[in-house]
Amino acid sequence: MTTANTTGTPALTEGVRAEATVDLAALRDNLAALRARTNGPELMAVVKADAYGHGALQCAREAIAAGAGWLGTATPQEALALRAAGIRPDQARILCWLWTPGGPWEQALRESVDISISGQWALDELLAAVRATGIPARVHLKADTGLGRNGCQPHDWPDLVDNAAKAQADGLLRVVGVWSHFAAADEPGHPSIQSQLDSFAQALAFAERSGIDPEVRHLANSPATLLLPQSHYDLVRPGLAMYGLSPVPDVGTPADYGLRPVMSLAARLALVKHVPAGHGVSYGHHYVTPGPTTLGLIPLGYADGIPRHASNTGPVQIGSGRYRVAGRVAMDQFVVDLGGETFEVGEEVLLFGPGDRGEPTAEDWARACGTLSYEIITRIGGRVPRRYVGGVQ
Ligand SMILES: *Cc1c(COP(=O)(O)O)cnc(C)c1O
DSSP: OOOOOTTSOOOOOTTOSEEEEEEHHHHHHHHHHHHHTSSSOEEEEEOHHHHHTTOHHHHHHHHHHTTOOEEEESSHHHHHHHHHTTOOTTTOEEEEOOOOTTOOHHHHHHTTEEEEEOSHHHHHHHHHHHHHHOOOEEEEEEBOSSOOSSSBOTTTHHHHHHHHHHHHHTTSEEEEEEEOOOSSTTSTTOHHHHHHHHHHHHHHHHHHHTTOOOSEEEEEOHHHHHHOGGGOTTEEOOSGGGGTOOSOTTTOOTGGGTOOOOEEEEEEOOEEEEEOTTOEESGGGOEEOSSSEEEEEESOOGGGTOOGGGTTTOEEEETTEEEEEESOOOSSOEEEEOTTOOOOTTOEEEEESSSTTSOOOHHHHHHHHTSOHHHHHHHOOTTSOEEEESOOO
């Protein structure tokens, strides 16, 4: 049972220091909103990095309930953990894209994890594992169409494709996907966008001429899912947008895209006290009270993922008032200047959420800290308990 106020945002659980509430109904609704903006491609719910801090297993299950047939992870460990928790291949294909020597390829084969291959070394290790286990691999060949990160460069692509096609002819693998990733889909009009679309079309055409007939061709992350229909192909791979944040905050708010933030972060005031003018606050005294005032102690710090860059700037809501971090964020706690207001110890402090109660958003924190909302939500640490509401699984 969870309690909820009239706006649907649950209050902090009794007795907790701090809590991240994860609204799984919002997650499902966001996937439906994303689907409504596309013309039929399959959905891959990107649940890497513990689902951007929201809880990989819970989010994966809800995404499947909302019709996602694919899950995306960075590391093999993330993919294997989902299978170990009971997510079966007939419920969701899992694509894993960040491999290092040693794999573990054999476990991935046994657990039906789809494997992204960006270079010959990985294909060689994978084929050795296929021969050892007798289990053919499901491979997605990744082209570097301009991001310059993972993926195969155009001049190495013909060899990689030919070698994969040979292995496919030998029954060792099936190339089920050809894919790539954008560098700047969040900057509409950026010249790299068209260039990557063209380069992807060429990489795909070469693969098809070489006898590769992929089930899914895929390129679109969240901003491309929202803004570039020509990039959707057979599958889109939203991460941030599924968690209800705008990947293009200067272009549109979450509400503009029918999205609602999934994570809310709240804490309980740990201390309220009166201090005189000229009192230094927190390490280094980077804040000094301008007059007699009240200080509130918030029991969250950089060990919980509150950026130290939020020192003297991060916003919080207490009651109907908006306050800012006073002085440095410490490992476990930070202070706000309450400007003479007195709140009860234990009062709920809202750091971020959908904004229904006047609270800041993760985007507000990102702007205050000079970073992206991606980083704000993903950093929320393991010491902060997650509370799940609205789940159907
Ligand atoms: C993280 C990631 C995504 C999702 O990106 P968002 O911008 O959060 O939608 C998609 N594809 C790959 C390869 C990724 O690494």
